Amino acid sequence: MTTSTPMGFGRMHRKEDARFIRGRGQYVDDVQLPGMLHGAILRSPHAHARILSVDTSAAEALPGVKAVITGETLAGLGLAWMPTLSKDVQAVLATDKVRFQGQEVAFVVAEDRYIARDALELIEVDYEPLPSVIDARTALAEAAPVIRDDLDGKKDNHIFDWEAGDRAHTEAIFERAEVRVSQDMLYPRVHPAPLETCGALADFDKVTGKLTVWCPTQAPHAHRTLYAMVAGLPEHKIRVISPDIGGGFGGKVGIYPGYVCAIVGSIVTGKPVKWMEDRSENLMSTAFARDYHMTGEIAATQDGRVQAIRVKVLADHGAFNGTAQPTKFPAGFFHVFSGSYDIETAHCEVTGVYSNKAPGGVAYACSFRITEAVYLVERLMDVLAYELGMDPAELRMKNLLRADQFPYTSPTGWEYDSGDYPRTLALAMEMAGYDKLRAEQAERRANGDRRLMGIGLSFFTEAVGAGPRKHMDILGLGMADGAELRVHPTGKAVLRVSCQSQGQGHETTFAQIVAEELGISPDDVDVVHGDTDQTPFGLGTYGSRSTPVSGAAAAMVTRKVRDRAKLVASAMLEVAPDDLEWTKGRWSVKGDPKHGATIQEIALASHGAVELPEGVEGHLDATCVYNPPNLTYPFGAYICVVDVDPDTGQVDVRRFIAVDDCGVRINPMIVEGQIHGGLADGIGMALMQLMAFDEDGNHLGASFMDYLLPTAVECPSWELGETVTPSPHHPIGAKGVGESATVGSPAAVVNAVLDALKPYGIRHADMPLTPSNVWRAIQGRPIRTDLAIT
Structure with missing residues (x-):
């Protein structure tokens, strides 16, 4: 059987680009639902200030405004705080005080985004400004104002002390060293600045109790678990959809208060609620890097x-x-x-x-x-x-490591694999x-x-x-990724993965992995991602996890399907499985390569009337959870x-x-x-x-x-x-x-x-x-x- 493109690895145009270059991609802000309302966030003009009062009456009276949600509203619902990825807690909407310029204070839900923005101007907040801590070098000074005084017993701005390596041995080497150099340096705070800003569209169905959230997240399954933790909804009733994402670069891993507010807005109004931030909001309030x-x-x-x-x-x-x-x-x-x-x-x-x-x-x-x-x-x-x-x-x-030193264990205990x-x-x-x-x-x-x-x-x-999951987790969720592969009767395949693309070309790369392992064309493989109802659980895409973890899962699940195909082929060819050998795309009898069956033929037979060996189920599909060693x-x-x-x-x-x-x-x-x-x-x-x-x-x-x-x-x-x-x-x-x-x-x-x-x-x-x-x-x-x- 001929294929339309070469099998396996090598240069090929990205499959997803056909829709992108035609302007047919679908991003969160492209999603429109009947009766959809729009949200906007009131943000603090101060970096540090106590909130004495919040008056929303004028905003609530503005025609077209459906709800105004404050930190007090959320506190009454038990939703004032949300967990961060580092097991800290963060205010969804500020209640006691604001702790950075741009922090979320109130959320307006209105008939359109213009009314919602207009209503923000009508909310009156009485702030008591406080001294700010901007330089980390002064954060631990005795006179520094305490930022997290919401934490019981917190009397300073210290978060953690952590160390690695051998202090005593290192100090001994320095004491007798012939040359010692020292340098202070700053890696300044920078921002991912993706082309697409953050946002969410939440739709809570009161009849079914189902919550659907469209969100440009790099970790859809982790978001689903976090929303269940925050909102108290059953996790199996939450669906997170990450459509096309206009860049993430790590900034779309965690959840932001706007996401939670959109969910609460939908629950309160009974309508879908969309929130999309503008560029200034994105640069001011979403996660930074370095510093x-x-x-x-x-x-x-x-x-x-x-x-x-x-x-x-x-x-x-x-x-x-x-x-x-x-x-x-x-x-x-x-x-x-x-x-x-x-x-x-x-x-x-x-x-x-x-x-x-x-x-x-x-x-x-x-x-x-x-x-x-x-x-x-x-x-x-x-x-x-x-x-x-x-x-x-x-x-x-x-000073470089030599090839014969690999695998190499670093002075701080990391095992470098090869080089x-x-x-x-x-x-x-x-x-x-x-x-x-x-x-x-x-x-x-x-x-x-x-x-x-x-x-x-x-x-x-x-x-x-x-990974591996025994060493690495986020909020107790182990860093292993799932994959599911199904080969249809005509030999076309669907791979479902838990990682999430933000422009890396997953739909092409993962199709090529399946093609290489199964011997079919990448054009015959569809890759599904970004929908928690359609994909297996996994921790998402960041830290270059895609190919090392999800790519490995794709290879392993394809090998499972190939092994199942071997059993079906043995029944088709009336030989023992051990008498078969694999050549790309085909199981054939050892010593008689003309006597064999292609994956496409095997797929059809697995759904047909061929009598399979006892204990062998039909169909060519498999699942895999890959825990990297x-x-x-x-x-x-x-x-x-x-x-x-x-x-x-x-x-x-x-x-x-x-x-x-x-x-x-x-x-x-x-x-x-x-x-x-x-x-x-x-x-x-x-x-x-x-x-x-x-x-x-x-x-x-x-x-x-x-x-x-x-x-x-x-x-x-x-x-x-x-x-x-x-x-x-x-x-x-x-x-x-x-x-x-x-x-x-x-x-x-x-x-x-x-x-x-x-x-x-x-x-x-x-x-x-x-x-x-x-x-x-x-x-x-x-x-x-x-x-x-x-």
């Missing part, structure tokens, strides 16, 4: 052999600890901070604090804080190279023409060229595919070349070479697209993105005029390379790639800029390296991280 103050130290020998690393981190988690990461790791996977290097020992301490900023700490295009860890160690490696007068590439090559790190760095240097670049740089400096040339490197190891560890080597104008501080990224190893590549075109996006993201974080606040907690980056994002103008033509080191424990050897480029690229860009500024004796400067901040560094002035545009 880590870090002090890192390296102990090394005089010839550049790194012996130990130690780190102290102060993590700003905002007004509520809503960080999306496994329960066991309050600081995320930051303790992968020893990076890609053969280091004897390491130790890190992380302290989490509350502040008067929006809550969160999402896995924004990184696997639970690994971006911060990689940035830290890669900046430290350049600081050490600066101190020793060594070339940064030579220093890295001297050949020196080969990957060597390829990046070859593609860049590294020696020629250094020669060009030396010549330009000798000639007094006013344009400053910089060359920056970074090498990263990422840990992705959150370990994380997977993609890695890469990046080289960035910049030109800096010392008169203006303008940075131009001239070249960017990225060599990634994500194991087996299912669809290279999709992999490359993911890398392109992540590299652009990294340039944005290094050079322009900053969630800034003034001393009163006013948010200074609530629009794209203030919170700057990279465009094609700021990005070069990416130069991509690859090495392939399969993961030994993943069923198809894939490791995941969706976040790798964002993990590795910021450090490469910053290292390049600081390499350009080396003649000025500048060893470090904090992101974002905007023109103003680069100019200030050259002038010996402090970097500004309290302004959105600098």
Whole structure:
């Protein structure tokens, strides 16, 4: 039987793009229901203030307003607080006080969104302003106002202390080290800023007791469980539908108060209620990322052999600890901070604090804080190279883990699965023409060229595919993913998965996995996701879980179907199952390859009258729950070349070479697209993105005029390379790639800029390296991280 496209892995156009390029995608705001009402949220203008009173009478009297819901209303229903993903609690609508600018205070339900917005202006709230805590470094001061005084006995802004590694051994190494370098650095607060903002459409049917929620969530099944916890509704009566999603990047993992308010609005009014936030609301109130103050130290020998690393981190988690990461790791996977290097020992301490900023700490295009860890160690490696007068590439090559050391257990207990790190760095240097670049740089400096040339490197190891469930959970929900596969009588297949696409191309990639394992065309496989009534339970998509976990589940469930097909084929061909052998798409008799049956023929027979062996059920379908035995560890080597104008501080990224190893590549075109996006993201974080606040907690980056994002103008033509080191424990050897480029690229860009500024004796400067901040560094002035545009 012929197929319309090649089977299995390789380049193929994305199946989902046919609807997207025609404008036929369906997003939450496209969903229209009969009698639908609209919601709007009143947000606090203060970062910290007591609520003395809320008067909603004028808003309620406005024609077209159907309900005004306050924190007091929710408290009466037992819905005033909701759990966060870090087992904290967050106010749905503020009752006692507001704790960040933009916090939700009241929710209006009206006939249309314009009336709802007009009604917000009529709500009168009497606030008593309080001092704000904006800098995490002052949050633990004795005089600091207590933000979470709603928590019994809470007398400070401390959340947690956490550590990893061997403190005593690390201190001993530092005491006798020949060389010690230390650097304070900030990874500033940034925001996912997806194209589509957050929103929800809730429809509660009072007759059936069924609640349906359309929501652009990255974790539909986790949302269903959380809604059951918050609203007290039976979980089997809740359906969460995530249609097409216009980007998530970690910011659409958790639940937001607007989602709960839409649900309550529907319950109260008996009508469907839609709430969609605008861009300013999204930037002000949805989950941020980063905001880590870090002090890192390296102990090394005089010839550049790194012996130990130690780190102290102060993590700003905002007004509520809503960080999306496994329960066991309050600081995320930051303790992968020893990076890609053969280091004897390491130790890190992380302290989490509350502040008067929006809550969160999402896995924004990184696997639970690994971006911060990689940035830290890669900046430290350049600081050490600066101190020793060594070339940064030579220093890295001297310390990289070797292929024969894998599987490698890091000083903090993580087992890296596979890799050949020196080969990957060597390829990046070859593609860049590294020696020629250094020669060009030396010549330009000798000639007094006013344009400053910089060359920056970074090498990263990422840990992705959150699981296994015995070690990792969110709110007690283990990080395993389900998959279901059904092959119809005509040989067409439907795969149902628990992960959720936000543009990664799951409908193509997962179809290719089934095609490769079953020997049919990807065109003959439909992938269903984003509907809790139609898919098996799983923890969703973030931290590059899709291919490492759900992709593995897809492969395993397909193998189950293939094994069932073998039993059906044995009955069809009247031979013992052990007498059959598999060639792609076909079971045939060993030694007689012409005597066999294709999957399509077997599928038809499994639904027909063929007499099956005793105990063998008909039909070709199977289910699978995949519990990964370990994380997977993609890695890469990046080289960035910049030109800096010392008169203006303008940075131009001239070249960017990225060599990634994500194991087996299912669809290279999709992999490359993911890398392109992540590299652009990294340039944005290094050079322009900053969630800034003034001393009163006013948010200074609530629009794209203030919170700057990279465009094609700021990005070069990416130069991509690859090495392939399969993961030994993943069923198809894939490791995941969706976040790798964002993990590795910021450090490469910053290292390049600081390499350009080396003649000025500048060893470090904090992101974002905007023109103003680069100019200030050259002038010996402090970097500004309290302004959105600098």
